[in-house]
Amino acid sequence: MTEITPGSHGQGDAPPPGSPGASPNVGPVRDSVADLPSGAPTGAQRAADEAPAAVVGARRPLDIGQDIDLPAGTGAATVGTPTLLGLPGTRQAVQPAFDEHHPPDPALIGDCVHCGFCLPTCPTYVLWGEEMDSPRGRIYLMKEALEGEPLDDSMVRHFDQCLGCMACVTACPSGVQYDKLIEATRPQIERRYERSRAEKLYRDLIYNLFPYPRRLRALRGPLRAYQASRLGSLLTRSGLIRRLPAPLQAMESLAPKLGPVESVPERTPAVGQRRAVVGLLAGCVQGTFFPDVNAATVRVLAAEGCDVIAPRRQGCCGALPGHGGREEQALDFAKRTIETFERAGVDYVVVNAAGCGSNIKEYGHQLRDEPEWAERAEALARRSRDISEFIVEIGPVAERHPLPMTVAYQDACHLAHAQGIREEPRKLLRGIPGIELKPLVEAELCCGSAGTYNMLQPEPARELGERKAAAVLATGADLMVTANPGCWMQVATTLARMGERMPVAHTVQVLDASIRGVPVEQLLDRALNGPGTALTRPTPAQR
Amino acid sequence: MTAVAEPAVSDRTAALAEALRTAIGTERVLTDRTQVRTYECDGLANFKVTPAIVVLAESRQHVVDTVRLCSEAGVPFVARGSGTGLSGGALPSADGVLLVMSRLRSLGPVDADNRQVTVEPGVINLWVTRDAAPFDLAYAPDPSSQLVCSIGGNVAENAGGAHCLKYGFTVNHVLGAEVVLPDGEVVHLGGRAPEHPGYDLLGAFIGSEGTLGVATELTLRLIRVPEAVQTMLVGYHSVEDAAGTVSDIIAAGILPAAVEMMDALAIEAAEAAVSCGYPEGAVAVLVIELDGPQVEVEAQFRQVEEIARRRNAFETRIAADDAERGLMWKGRKSAFAAVGRISPSYFVQDGVIPRTKLPEVLAEMKRMADEKGLRVANVFHAGDGNLHPLVLFDDAVEGQAHEAEELAGDILELCVTSGGSITGEHGVGSEKRMKMAKQFTPADLDTMQLVRCAFDPDGIANPGKVFPTPRLCGERPGVRKGEHPVQAAGLGEVF
Amino acid sequence: MSAPAVTRRPGGTDDAVGGVVPREVVRPGTVEEVADVLRAAAADGRTVVPVGGRSKLTWAAPPESCDLLLDVTGLDRIVEHVAGDLTVVAEAGVRLGDLQAQLGEAGQLLGLDPPEDGATLGGLVSANASGPRRLRYGTTRDLLIGITVVLADGTLARAGGKVVKNVAGYDLGKLYTGAHGTLGVVVSTTWRLHPVPPARRVVTLDLPDVAAAGPLSIALARSTLTPSAVELSGTAGGPGRLVVLFESIAESVTDQARSAVALLGGGEESDDLPEDFGRRPGGADDVLLRLAHAPAALAAVLAALPAGTPVSAHAATGVAYAAVPAAEAAGALPRLRAAIAEHDGTAVVLRAPDAVRDALDHWGPVGDSLELMRRVKERFDPERRMSPGRFVGGL
Numbered sequence A: 001m002t003e004i005t006p007g008s009h010g011q012g013d014a015p016p017p018g019s020p021g022a023s024p025n026v027g028p029v030r031d032s033v034a035d036l037p038s039g040a041p042t043g044a045q046r047a048a049d050e051a052p053a054a055v056v057g058a059r060r061p062l063d064i065g066q067d068i069d070l071p072a073g074t075g076a077a078t079v080g081t082p083t084l085l086g087l088p089g090t091r092q093a094v095q096p097a098f099d100e101h102h103p104p105d106p107a108l109i110g111d112c113v114h115c116g117f118c119l120p121t122c123p124t125y126v127l128w129g130e131e132m133d134s135p136r137g138r139i140y141l142m143k144e145a146l147e148g149e150p151l152d153d154s155m156v157r158h159f160d161q162c163l164g165c166m167a168c169v170t171a172c173p174s175g176v177q178y179d180k181l182i183e184a185t186r187p188q189i190e191r192r193y194e195r196s197r198a199e200k201l202y203r204d205l206i207y208n209l210f211p212y213p214r215r216l217r218a219l220r221g222p223l224r225a226y227q228a229s230r231l232g233s234l235l236t237r238s239g240l241i242r243r244l245p246a247p248l249q250a251m252e253s254l255a256p257k258l259g260p261v262e263s264v265p266e267r268t269p270a271v272g273q274r275r276a277v278v279g280l281l282a283g284c285v286q287g288t289f290f291p292d293v294n295a296a297t298v299r300v301l302a303a304e305g306c307d308v309i310a311p312r313r314q315g316c317c318g319a320l321p322g323h324g325g326r327e328e329q330a331l332d333f334a335k336r337t338i339e340t341f342e343r344a345g346v347d348y349v350v351v352n353a354a355g356c357g358s359n360i361k362e363y364g365h366q367l368r369d370e371p372e373w374a375e376r377a378e379a380l381a382r383r384s385r386d387i388s389e390f391i392v393e394i395g396p397v398a399e400r401h402p403l404p405m406t407v408a409y410q411d412a413c414h415l416a417h418a419q420g421i422r423e424e425p426r427k428l429l430r431g432i433p434g435i436e437l438k439p440l441v442e443a444e445l446c447c448g449s450a451g452t453y454n455m456l457q458p459e460p461a462r463e464l465g466e467r468k469a470a471a472v473l474a475t476g477a478d479l480m481v482t483a484n485p486g487c488w489m490q491v492a493t494t495l496a497r498m499g500e501r502m503p504v505a506h507t508v509q510v511l512d513a514s515i516r517g518v519p520v521e522q523l524l525d526r527a528l529n530g531p532g533t534a535l536t537r538p539t540p541a542q543r
Numbered sequence B: 001m002t003a004v005a006e007p008a009v010s011d012r013t014a015a016l017a018e019a020l021r022t023a024i025g026t027e028r029v030l031t032d033r034t035q036v037r038t039y040e041c042d043g044l045a046n047f048k049v050t051p052a053i054v055v056l057a058e059s060r061q062h063v064v065d066t067v068r069l070c071s072e073a074g075v076p077f078v079a080r081g082s083g084t085g086l087s088g089g090a091l092p093s094a095d096g097v098l099l100v101m102s103r104l105r106s107l108g109p110v111d112a113d114n115r116q117v118t119v120e121p122g123v124i125n126l127w128v129t130r131d132a133a134p135f136d137l138a139y140a141p142d143p144s145s146q147l148v149c150s151i152g153g154n155v156a157e158n159a160g161g162a163h164c165l166k167y168g169f170t171v172n173h174v175l176g177a178e179v180v181l182p183d184g185e186v187v188h189l190g191g192r193a194p195e196h197p198g199y200d201l202l203g204a205f206i207g208s209e210g211t212l213g214v215a216t217e218l219t220l221r222l223i224r225v226p227e228a229v230q231t232m233l234v235g236y237h238s239v240e241d242a243a244g245t246v247s248d249i250i251a252a253g254i255l256p257a258a259v260e261m262m263d264a265l266a267i268e269a270a271e272a273a274v275s276c277g278y279p280e281g282a283v284a285v286l287v288i289e290l291d292g293p294q295v296e297v298e299a300q301f302r303q304v305e306e307i308a309r310r311r312n313a314f315e316t317r318i319a320a321d322d323a324e325r326g327l328m329w330k331g332r333k334s335a336f337a338a339v340g341r342i343s344p345s346y347f348v349q350d351g352v353i354p355r356t357k358l359p360e361v362l363a364e365m366k367r368m369a370d371e372k373g374l375r376v377a378n379v380f381h382a383g384d385g386n387l388h389p390l391v392l393f394d395d396a397v398e399g400q401a402h403e404a405e406e407l408a409g410d411i412l413e414l415c416v417t418s419g420g421s422i423t424g425e426h427g428v429g430s431e432k433r434m435k436m437a438k439q440f441t442p443a444d445l446d447t448m449q450l451v452r453c454a455f456d457p458d459g460i461a462n463p464g465k466v467f468p469t470p471r472l473c474g475e476r477p478g479v480r481k482g483e484h485p486v487q488a489a490g491l492g493e494v495f
Numbered sequence C: 001m002s003a004p005a006v007t008r009r010p011g012g013t014d015d016a017v018g019g020v021v022p023r024e025v026v027r028p029g030t031v032e033e034v035a036d037v038l039r040a041a042a043a044d045g046r047t048v049v050p051v052g053g054r055s056k057l058t059w060a061a062p063p064e065s066c067d068l069l070l071d072v073t074g075l076d077r078i079v080e081h082v083a084g085d086l087t088v089v090a091e092a093g094v095r096l097g098d099l100q101a102q103l104g105e106a107g108q109l110l111g112l113d114p115p116e117d118g119a120t121l122g123g124l125v126s127a128n129a130s131g132p133r134r135l136r137y138g139t140t141r142d143l144l145i146g147i148t149v150v151l152a153d154g155t156l157a158r159a160g161g162k163v164v165k166n167v168a169g170y171d172l173g174k175l176y177t178g179a180h181g182t183l184g185v186v187v188s189t190t191w192r193l194h195p196v197p198p199a200r201r202v203v204t205l206d207l208p209d210v211a212a213a214g215p216l217s218i219a220l221a222r223s224t225l226t227p228s229a230v231e232l233s234g235t236a237g238g239p240g241r242l243v244v245l246f247e248s249i250a251e252s253v254t255d256q257a258r259s260a261v262a263l264l265g266g267g268e269e270s271d272d273l274p275e276d277f278g279r280r281p282g283g284a285d286d287v288l289l290r291l292a293h294a295p296a297a298l299a300a301v302l303a304a305l306p307a308g309t310p311v312s313a314h315a316a317t318g319v320a321y322a323a324v325p326a327a328e329a330a331g332a333l334p335r336l337r338a339a340i341a342e343h344d345g346t347a348v349v350l351r352a353p354d355a356v357r358d359a360l361d362h363w364g365p366v367g368d369s370l371e372l373m374r375r376v377k378e379r380f381d382p383e384r385r386m387s388p389g390r391f392v393g394g395l
């Protein structure tokens, strides 16, 4: 519970306004937020007169959703919450924001020392310059929520606006695990916050579509599909329609070039001596829109001496619904993925979509409550590798043919920030004779794709997309390389909207082209004209 | 106060919020409780006040409109930059407006020939050097928080950095400021030229912690990037030897770009956090950096090595490249936050002592800590005597927080009685205003208040900061006599 | 209040400040005595003009009135020099030359080198005087770390301290720097010091046209060379001489001087400074102006001066001096001010012969902060008794 330092004021004892002494704020308010476990810059109680220094950390257990008396004078003076006015020190019980099922861990929140080092790398802070839309602010909102502030519209909005890019995790000197915090917050929102009907429908549409490869594949004329539906008209009336065209246009612009989907064989033997048996996570969006990336991955892995198993009937790994707070759906997908790869009997699971990779590595944490799964989940997580990470780890052996070109490598957030993989892809690219890497400005900044973010928050996503596209163009590179389907779509469609064109490819496609000796012109041409499909047909040489 | 004398604070701020919305746009005026609470504190998070209104200014006009409306309504306002201040300088007023400057972040073109650039106050410190780098120029003040703190906040706090030993503080690198005075008037202090007729109001404004007005534009001086930089890390078995090395370097007439010192506890913490690979078994380390013309740096570097050796340094490492240099600095710069790894809680303190008093003050500090059974980690700018003692404690231990707080306070007083200051770079803010009376007499403080009253007669700009007792500007301070406390302590200049 | 050590005498024409003869000259010996004198002056409403070494008494506009000339040269103690801390505390009446001599024994210096003889510390602060080495060490603003003043009512106040790094409270030292005694009397000063550099090397380059110093000083400033001074002298529209001074360890100065010759495309190297190094231009019959401007505008500023005007400049810093013949000054000054305004340029009269003094606008336009300055003055000296009228806007 909160105590109030004598000398902190409610409106009652404030000096006359306008006088130089009118500073009712100066007595530090003993605040419940301060009472968080170690690491937080929180305070032991003190009198205003002899406050010596920044306190970091003060341990105290915290009851979730306790009905807390707000510091007088703070609630009382807050405009816009009329129920509080005139009631310093008291407040009706509101429904607490979080329930007891894995709320954000106060100990993790306590690690935040409020230093702000994460601010400049946070895309929403970069866009808007507001505390609530910064990592520090969002962590603070979680603190507020733990203290009993309600999960109201604005709080939810600021959590929704988080891209989950985890740039803040990389930036934080205090080691705050924001990834864990936001992942704990999202399901709370989905459980406890009532979204508008249209918003709910829209979210349902996304989460019932994107994680399902077959449904996605079936969606050939997406605009037609939703225009014809009752959902379409509801969306139109609700204004949500304005959000739709961008992502669907993105799909449109990619879909016609899909062509026949080249299914990767279930088993591909290693070229030469076998060094490992690896499973390939086919991914949902990846598998559908960029099947060539999977094909290229298989070829590269085989060339590097791996037997590659690509189990049939793989589903989504759970990343998309997980990032959307749809916990049950996500865990379901996770379990199926675990089973699939357990059955496959592989040494490693290799992932070529950054978002999926970071998700699988979190399986152990996600399933920690389910005794029959926890260990299996952890085991799979330990065996999972991003493709670039994996190849660097086993050491590349296949011969690289030159690809004389300049490359702008764009860090996918879920690779760079969530998995800490920055050097490996660069190292692999630099390992190809002829490639020169061009650095991007604001390299750490998210492109705005962020899973389903560009569909749920199209405005900031568009702005970030344009920033990234401009940065990529400014490099003057021949080719943009990235390791995530979302980033790819985002930058490619943004460029198209800006009336610009630039070849885009996945890291593994460049490796594949180099290993196979594809001429650079051909690689660039296909990266420009056939996103996801151009290289799928085997070259004559291979046939 | 009689029943109907004044409108309730909440009515006043509600009316002001409406007026602000009309003037600068609804979306820039926040009153939603959930949102404004995220602005409750700055980098000193144990001081919290929920502001009534948060304004997100995007232009000078927004600042002018906001300040003018505040002035008309008699409502206090507090400017805020990136909110990294460590003295509660940006702590809001409960019945006031928090004026957030983060969106004012345009950075003018670098004027390479004049070595200047004009920026808005929300611009982040590091961006200036980033933009200046293509011209081989840099912005010298480099607080450890430089990747996030704002130029406006730097100016308000007169921020320093590791390299201010040689290059000076913010005040030495700001040439001009556009300032919105607390009545909404806009004035230009200084400019692009080094001097201007009239009082140096710019000099008075810098370091005034937001109590004299709001800066809306700043012209900064840039320095030429030196030809050579060399960094070394030196390990010692005793703090005295490390401190002695610093004295000897100065005595040899060498002015390093930076001399930073860490003691055993701080080393342990940094090591735990970032594995910086500092010399094993070191009781103290120095990070010494020299810069300037190549030949000069090389010669002086050899001299410094020799001095360190004479002072019993057991290991001296020289950074071979930028990566190694980075690692040496990483240990130092992370030490602050890293101390959390060796102690559940800690106080960060900021005090200054004359450099020559270093050994005796450190010894006294240790004695004071031992007496209370507490540990103090030391990370500091040894070159200019700016200490950052970190008082470690465990809140779970009954009464320890209180003891730690007392110790932190005592250390500040030790700084003052040693002839130093209660703050070298973090500012007075909300946190240390009561300590001002230890360093200054009432007459000194009254005289400073004269400046305040000239700029802000109604006392609405960041009230309750810096000064222990706000004075009504109508009052005439009485003529004071008697001994200055420094004089009384037998330390000062006695004429 | 008795103040036995104070010496008093009636003022004479020798004591005139800008032509104004004081009624009385007072010379206190201690800070307390200064406070007593000011308290007494406050009681009977007398105007006071503080003076130090009188080296810059002619600077600034003449006072409206001067009942008391307060001579602070009696405050001449060097209170505390802590070599290890590179700091010194010295009273306002200490002469810069004496201070430098004492500091020099410890191998240290105060980085101020205005050429006027006999300047005292208090005077230096109040006039904000500087010399060639401001390029390296900065000015009073950068070196003064603590100050003690006596206000118009006799209040003794201190700000800053004895440590180089200190952000507690407002920095009153800045306010008193260049205030020409209008806010009170500076009685004691605390400074940051520097080590005396062991070696020196000088490059001298004759220029057919002084304006060539503009681009050359930009080139020097943007190079990695670290000169202590880049000093120009000559005549506007005519020839000039650029002296580049390097002060550091021997290896460095030799090396840098050589590089400087290459960069400048010529120049003579030597170990000695020219005898007139840093001297202000012109003579007693000229109106001496101090020009300040954006540093890269040196050539444009020189071009704005009437041809033949003797000039000097701390090139690369944005400060120059010009000696305009007395007869032309009143006409030339407004034109000059207008011409250099676009470079944020200002021209203030430092010294003017008696004949033309009153006809000149000493300070020129001040900008939009004048009203604020007036409010500061009103707070510190509400009765306008401290050097009234000497400062900008008649403050």
Ligand SMILES: Cc1cc2nc3c(=O)[nH]c(=O)nc-3n(C[C@H](O)[C@H](O)[C@H](O)COP(=O)(O)OP(=O)(O)OC[C@H]3O[C@@H](n4cnc5c(N)ncnc54)[C@H](O)[C@@H]3O)c2cc1C
Pocket: A114, A115, A116, B042, B043, B078, B079, B080, B081, B082, B083, B084, B085, B086, B088, B089, B090, B101, B121, B142, B143, B144, B145, B148, B149, B150, B151, B152, B153, B154, B155, B156, B157, B158, B159, B160, B161, B162, B209, B210, B211, B213, B214, B215, B216, B336, B425, B426, B462
């Ligand atoms: C980890 C860490 C390390 C640090 N290291 C250093 C260091 O090495 N050196 C150092 O000096 N400081 C350091 N600091 C302290 C802090 O970063 C500085 O004081 C910085 O200058 C504050 O800038 P800010 O933008 O965050 O300002 P804020 O904290 O937002 O505000 C600080 C003060 O400035 C005022 N202000 C802000 N903008 C304006 C404006 N436009 N006009 C007028 N007033 C304004 C506010 O009212 C407040 O009083 C550190 C802080 C942290 C968290």
Ligand code: SF4
Pocket: A111, A112, A113, A114, A115, A116, A117, A118, A119, A135, A136, A139, A168, A171, A172, A173, A174, A175, A176
């Ligand atoms: S960087 Fe880390 S500790 Fe600092 S504010 Fe951000 S999350 Fe908190």
Ligand code: SF4
Pocket: A121, A122, A123, A124, A125, A134, A135, A138, A161, A162, A163, A164, A165, A166, A167, A168, A169, A178
């Ligand atoms: S995950 Fe990305 S968007 Fe979310 S708070 Fe962190 S940096 Fe900002």
